[in-house]
Amino acid sequence: MILDVDTGVDDALALLLAVKSTALDLRGVTCVAGNTGLEAVVRNTLRVLDAAGAPLDLPVAAGAARPLLDPPHLAEPDATQTAEHVHGADGLAGVDLPDSARPLDRRPAVELLRDLLLGAEAPITLVPLAPMTNIALLLRTYPEVRPKIERIVLMGGAVNGGNVTAAAEFNVFADPEAAAIVFGAGVPVTMYGLDVFYSVRVSAAEATAMAASDVPSARLAGQLLLFRMTGEADSAEIGDAGAVAAVITPDGLTTEALPVRVELDGRYTRGATLVDRRAESDKDWDPHRAYPAPVVDVALGVDAKRYAAIFVDTVSCP
Amino acid sequence: MILDVDTGVDDALALLLAVKSTALDLRGVTCVAGNTGLEAVVRNTLRVLDAAGAPLDLPVAAGAARPLLDPPHLAEPDATQTAEHVHGADGLAGVDLPDSARPLDRRPAVELLRDLLLGAEAPITLVPLAPMTNIALLLRTYPEVRPKIERIVLMGGAVNGGNVTAAAEFNVFADPEAAAIVFGAGVPVTMYGLDVFYSVRVSAAEATAMAASDVPSARLAGQLLLFRMTGEADSAEIGDAGAVAAVITPDGLTTEALPVRVELDGRYTRGATLVDRRAESDKDWDPHRAYPAPVVDVALGVDAKRYAAIFVDTVSCP
Amino acid sequence: MILDVDTGVDDALALLLAVKSTALDLRGVTCVAGNTGLEAVVRNTLRVLDAAGAPLDLPVAAGAARPLLDPPHLAEPDATQTAEHVHGADGLAGVDLPDSARPLDRRPAVELLRDLLLGAEAPITLVPLAPMTNIALLLRTYPEVRPKIERIVLMGGAVNGGNVTAAAEFNVFADPEAAAIVFGAGVPVTMYGLDVFYSVRVSAAEATAMAASDVPSARLAGQLLLFRMTGEADSAEIGDAGAVAAVITPDGLTTEALPVRVELDGRYTRGATLVDRRAESDKDWDPHRAYPAPVVDVALGVDAKRYAAIFVDTVSCP
Amino acid sequence: MILDVDTGVDDALALLLAVKSTALDLRGVTCVAGNTGLEAVVRNTLRVLDAAGAPLDLPVAAGAARPLLDPPHLAEPDATQTAEHVHGADGLAGVDLPDSARPLDRRPAVELLRDLLLGAEAPITLVPLAPMTNIALLLRTYPEVRPKIERIVLMGGAVNGGNVTAAAEFNVFADPEAAAIVFGAGVPVTMYGLDVFYSVRVSAAEATAMAASDVPSARLAGQLLLFRMTGEADSAEIGDAGAVAAVITPDGLTTEALPVRVELDGRYTRGATLVDRRAESDKDWDPHRAYPAPVVDVALGVDAKRYAAIFVDTVSCP
Numbered sequence A, B, C, D: 001m002i003l004d005v006d007t008g009v010d011d012a013l014a015l016l017l018a019v020k021s022t023a024l025d026l027r028g029v030t031c032v033a034g035n036t037g038l039e040a041v042v043r044n045t046l047r048v049l050d051a052a053g054a055p056l057d058l059p060v061a062a063g064a065a066r067p068l069l070d071p072p073h074l075a076e077p078d079a080t081q082t083a084e085h086v087h088g089a090d091g092l093a094g095v096d097l098p099d100s101a102r103p104l105d106r107r108p109a110v111e112l113l114r115d116l117l118l119g120a121e122a123p124i125t126l127v128p129l130a131p132m133t134n135i136a137l138l139l140r141t142y143p144e145v146r147p148k149i150e151r152i153v154l155m156g157g158a159v160n161g162g163n164v165t166a167a168a169e170f171n172v173f174a175d176p177e178a179a180a181i182v183f184g185a186g187v188p189v190t191m192y193g194l195d196v197f198y199s200v201r202v203s204a205a206e207a208t209a210m211a212a213s214d215v216p217s218a219r220l221a222g223q224l225l226l227f228r229m230t231g232e233a234d235s236a237e238i239g240d241a242g243a244v245a246a247v248i249t250p251d252g253l254t255t256e257a258l259p260v261r262v263e264l265d266g267r268y269t270r271g272a273t274l275v276d277r278r279a280e281s282d283k284d285w286d287p288h289r290a291y292p293a294p295v296v297d298v299a300l301g302v303d304a305k306r307y308a309a310i311f312v313d314t315v316s317c318p
């Protein structure tokens, strides 16, 4: 597995799970701007990998510092496209982690991805948990990697309504063209979207226990989850980490193979993942019928208790 | 109540219910192209009104023969925008109704609507069951009618996916600009969309009984419903008639006041009714937040048994 | 001829020319929001007609107070779409005209247009000099008027770049859907756009002489033209009045019959009039070739001296 | 200079000029799909370089075989986006050139571009003569190359109307997102578009003389130009080669620094290069004013005789 992250609280949880899981073979981590700027993403990622106890030779590479296109001009010209309001000013909930001495791979993300894929004996699963700029650049610059991608399990999109806008989820909205490239790449894709994203939750009691743990990965996970429990919330979602759980235990996810298009043009729907849930027989009069959409395994349900348990158990293990 | 129809099987059922219901005061019927061409819509409407036993002085007017704009060029240039595949070649399920001697009002639909509204002592409910071209032309040509519209209860739109396209429902897709005008008119709007449209159903047994009735309205309703039960279906939806039931018994409908935008521009989402179900607190970072969408009472659930019973009982009553 | 105006300095000049020209048979004037709000447009129009000495029975009707659709949300939510910066706060250059006792027709613009057209013995030329909302509503509500429209000579659009945006001219930008309806109505259309709009000019000397005239129409025209000569300008365009001159003397206009589309969707090009100047043989590979655009007589050149002389002479005539 | 080509007749002429010109230091050639498929582009490019007598160590790399996004669905699903109708089935006018033994660089185009730029002592001029996919991937994957790009002199775009569509020129239309990335990259850009593209012409007499030359580059150029003179044409444009001439002799080009946007969304204007020729004072009311467009040096005129002479002389030189 290779993770592509914009760490970020969510991605931190996902990194902790991925590193600690003995069921996974984490080959590399690539960074991209998203929740926060690229520099902070890299810094956060390296620190979280320290907390997770990742091997020092796990390659980590920096990638795109911006989306493929400039964001459309919807609001103020200086509107940020990052999500610092959700992740704290440093993108990591203000948790004070020590500086990392961990080296950054000298290759850009796209080259690291290419090298890991082309060098692998068997196809590898990619897990993008961020705007998909790196993956799109990879697919267009090195299309020969495609047979070496076993599957792309991505956090992004939504069947029933977005979060940044009424229509669009953040990771897709932040780089819709990149998402369109990834969805249409001809590689098996699992869309772990908002329809399941918020379902896998850790209780305040569990998070408090983790935060008090001696195990660094548990402690950090607990702190990050507690940061999320603002106001009266008594639980928090593991977010991106759910997509990692879906690689560990695919049968905890209920998916359906459905046509999905990324809307690039809409005045209000740019960045929406339009999932077509109609019966085949109802499509005869669709003016788009001559142009079939990519078929994606869309997560419609999740065994939330199981994924939460996988997360807590794995991350808490010394 | 005034009905705006593109008769059509659905609209026929709605007309039967509206005429026979003693709870309603049907003031007029206006016709618009949609399920089939305007000429057939008018012919079908007059014949159905005969079968319903509508008073001869119920004014019926012809309106728009086409949508505001030419349809975008998505598929073949000769792609029809009508829905004859759903309603039979004559738009009325091939049911052979006698010619009507019922007169057509000499006024165009827009003027009949204006006259009925401005002449009414109290505000009137409009029930558009078709592409909303007539209503849009009314609102833009005679904005002074707005205070005389009690509410617009429209069949159209969808929260969770369309029928003509993955995103768009037929009535909105057929004239998205008109729908945008109606949704944004500043008049109370109830959106009776696909999320409830298919829920209110009559069984094959009931439909068969109705089709064998001596009551003409019941007989016609039964025939139309049986036409719908193709293949192995053992029930059929009353469709547009549900919106009329929602005027008769509003508390059978579960609605929520939600922001709704009609997407006019999307490559794949043109004609979608984008319903914003997010919590207020989640909208802070929406680039569209400076431009509030019209708030509409969106039907999210329906007491299907009750509406079906209202339909069957009312239409079957001699 | 019937004028549709958003008076406005330009439209005032056009009204003066149209009323004073013995070559024209001015049958009516309809008003629409545009340069300024509808109320001010009506007030300005009545006053200018007084100055022009128009007969009191010349019917003047108020029409649309807003465009078909809400403007897209490109800038501030409160961004005005009127052009008061160009025409002064009252839309009429601050020229202090006496109140008019002239009656306003009780019919809305759309009905006056219909009545004048259907009641005419021979087809009539429509001259829209403003956002085309009234004309679009007319064409969609009363399509039967089309054979009674001899031609639509409209001020609007541009071949080579707009004024409100880099792509779009004000009258089309202010209601692009209305313009699309008008261009595609199947009626002969002459587009008198920005490519000629600024060419027909009156010198400062002439304007000064007119402003000093005893003839009220000349005096007003002179004042309005001088208002335009800000800074170091020593001449001013007659603007909309050029379209009236084009009805008086069509052969002063060099036109070419060209396909024209109104772009409704572009991020930067909404409201552009896309004029296709390619040779037929170059269109074989155009993906839009299956959907021919309306063919419009596009003004590419003008005998500016002649039109200016027509204006000055006609308006100055006692 | 580095050329990015989709050879193609035009690009062949440009390659001949670039290789033969002693005023230029050609460092490399990158290939991209466009006029024809990538494989044919590479084959054509290598053969043309043989004819030009290019040194065998001139690096030539293959790049993108497709644009960033799938083409929008405007016409038939199988509509080709290449321009084989213009360039013959092999993209090279059917001229039968011998196979080339010239090696292809093992690096993909994006890496060759990066290496050449980062390895150069002084900034280098890039000359894209094709869909700009390679350059866009370079700029997004290796933004650090930007200071090493002296200028991008690109053949593409148009001020006054396109060729593939009424709005869009082929190279931009074939990958509008890539073009938007290039125009907005913050690097000096010269747009050598359709407004000058067809102006630089070689007469039939000259082309015939060249075709009869002993000099291989002259012979091939003559053959290609004669291929263009179909029907009654007695001259042919040198096309892309004009952009190379503009690098050799920049002062033969009349340019203006103007804001340019690439329209990505329009129904009819996708791929248009919207050049803003308005005076600054006219932009105050532009709703887009808060979002300044990239400023590009747009070619508005060309010393056609001079560029044609440069071409003929340089290519004919033994």
Ligand SMILES: [Ca+2]
Residues within 6 Å of the ligand: A005, A006, A007, A008, A010, A011, A034, A035, A129, A130, A240
């Ligand atoms: Ca993330």
Ligand SMILES: [Ca+2]
Residues within 6 Å of the ligand: B005, B006, B007, B008, B010, B011, B034, B035, B129, B130, B240
């Ligand atoms: Ca209907």
Ligand SMILES: [Ca+2]
Residues within 6 Å of the ligand: C005, C006, C007, C008, C010, C011, C034, C035, C129, C130, C240
């Ligand atoms: Ca005007």
Ligand SMILES: [Ca+2]
Residues within 6 Å of the ligand: D005, D006, D007, D008, D010, D011, D034, D035, D129, D130, D240
């Ligand atoms: Ca080329």
